[in-house]
Amino acid sequence: MSTTENKPASLIRFEKARAEHTAKMTAFNAVAADITRCEKERQEAIEAGKEAESYWRTSFRKLRGNLTAELRAEHSQRIASRELADEFAGLLKELELDKQFAMLRCCASGKEYVEAHQTAFTEFADAHWESALRNVSPSLLWAIKLRLQRESIASTFVGEDRDTTRDIAWLVGNALTRAAIALPESILKEAPLLENIGLYRPALTGVDMELYNSPVRRTKMAISVQAQLDELKGGDQK
Template identity: 75%
Template sequence: MTTPEQKPASLECFEKARTEHTERMKAYNGICADIVRCEREQQTAIQAGKEAESNWRTRFRNLRGNLTDELRAEHSQRIASRELADEFGELLKELALDKQEAMLKCCGSGKEYVESHRKAFTGFADVHWQSALRNVSPSLLWAIKLRLRREGLSPTFAGEDRDRINDVAYLVGEALTRAAVALPDSVLKEAPLLENIGLHRPALTGIDMELYTSPLRRQKLAESIRAQRAKLQEGSQK
């Protein structure tokens, strides 16, 4: 556990995947924040437009249609508020597609993140497993040798067709596994690389898990986004 460790390629891939996923989630959350802000600004513009419309019509009637400079300015303002609200509406349509597209990217980076964690953790565990096997205590091997002889003389399990090597392998595995389970989790922190990798699968907070687990859903959403973008592009060119 305390042997100096070199950073394996699988860990470098994991760190890269973690960074990319973090950046994509930041981009997604940024779009969500933009949508909230634009919706708020749109509602403000709509409300301002309604108030300007009501005030202008009242003043227009009171002045019997006499378009003073002030009334003309108010007219321009009410039109501007209406157009601004419409612009926010169009922008929100685009942002909604950006949000969906960003979530698709997050699903992709999330899968890379989880898979790279699996490979990094598996590689780390395998390296330490092989190291432990190469450095098994001679006293343990001696005790196992004795146990094999003991099983030949006085079997632990009944049955004439028992294989004493398999039986001892089971007994050794069970004993060592129980001893390992009894160790506190704090011993795992002695390995800096493992602390970097993490013991558990990365938490994909904020990910649409139904989309994440369904390739078909992701494919259909991607097709829908392309179709809607094309439609918006056609509308902007008219």
């Protein structure tokens, strides 16, 4: 396994960006899970409050307003259920804002992740391209040289603007590109470094892509969320 010392800087940045984005998505999913749980518990508190309210009123009328210890306890329970539901409602407002902030962080880390992948993959591809050019087969160069000479003897390209070097460059490039396309994609996965980087742009699963693709929307959301959080905190301090 490669050590940090011999890894390209672009790969180190990519791995760091990938880890940071994973952490941001984990945090976002945790907030989303908290919201789901709180919504469920709030609904349960509401239902419990309704049931306690109905039972208490029935008992209150049945006892003609005689507040027994049991009835007083039931009264406290129905008030507690109502207050608990209200507390959950307030908490859910904060969690929804936390969720939006978490998504903004995911958009930022996702952008860094995608850009780091682009850089790492590009450097990897360019390095192999340059290496291949330095080590190109002499027989291929010989064949190209012959093809250039053949064109001067028996031209296959027509037109007043024809250029032998340009035409053969196109011919060679087209032939090599078609041969490369014909190779199985599995051959690309044989390089451990490339397997680490990945052949394709990272899939930002779970990220709001409309938000991701709109810096203006992200800025407006950040300002709005911060203002709402400040308002909530100000209300708590009163």
